[in-house]
Amino acid sequence: xxxxxxxxxxxxxxxxxxxxxxxxxxxxxxxxxxxxxxxxxxxxxxxxxxxxxxxxxxxxxxxxxxxxxxxxxxxxxxxxxxxxxxxxxxxxxxxxxxxxxxxxxxxxxxxxxxxxxxxxxxx
Numbered sequence: 001x002x003x004x005x006x007x008x009x010x011x012x013x014x015x016x017x018x019x020x021x022x023x024x025x026x027x028x029x030x031x032x033x034x035x036x037x038x039x040x041x042x043x044x045x046x047x048x049x050x051x052x053x054x055x056x057x058x059x060x061x062x063x064x065x066x067x068x069x070x071x072x073x074x075x076x077x078x079x080x081x082x083x084x085x086x087x088x089x090x091x092x093x094x095x096x097x098x099x100x101x102x103x104x105x106x107x108x109x110x111x112x113x114x115x116x117x118x119x120x121x122x123x
Contacts, residue, residue: 006031006067006068007064007065007067007068008025008067008068008069008070009057009060009066009068009069009070010022010069010070010071010072011057011069011070011071011072012071012072012073012074013072013074014079014083014121014122015074015079015080015082015083015122016072016073016074016079017072017074018035018072019035019095020095021070021072022035035093081099082097083122084122084123085097085098085099086118086119086122087103087107087116087117087118088116088118088119089109089111089112089114089116090117091112091114092109092111092112094109094110094111096116103116
């Protein structure tokens with residue numbers, strides 16, 4: 001039996017939980033997760049980034065059939081609180097939050113023991 005490729009896009013502002021939702025969906029359904037935020041940060045050096053606006057999302061729709069779009073709507077104050085408490089392990093992309101997912105040792109990745117960083121756009 002042939003399987004269909006599912007193309008889903010989860011949209012939302014930074015800190016809305018896109019990565020967490022995507023990881024859980026990918027893990028529970030055996031799907032591949034591509035993080036637009038990670039890809040965008042990688043491409044900042046070249047001046048690219050896609051999709052971050054409605055116009056870009058419409059352009060994406062013109063070149064790729066999307067099966068499902070989920071838009072996360074989170075209050076601004078909640079986003080501000082989450083982002084100010086978020087720390088990242090740069091090489092793996094693991095995300096910690098000092099309120100609800102803290103590292104075992106503050107400022108240190110649980111797995112590698114390497115330092116965590118706060119992204120510039122989270123400060």
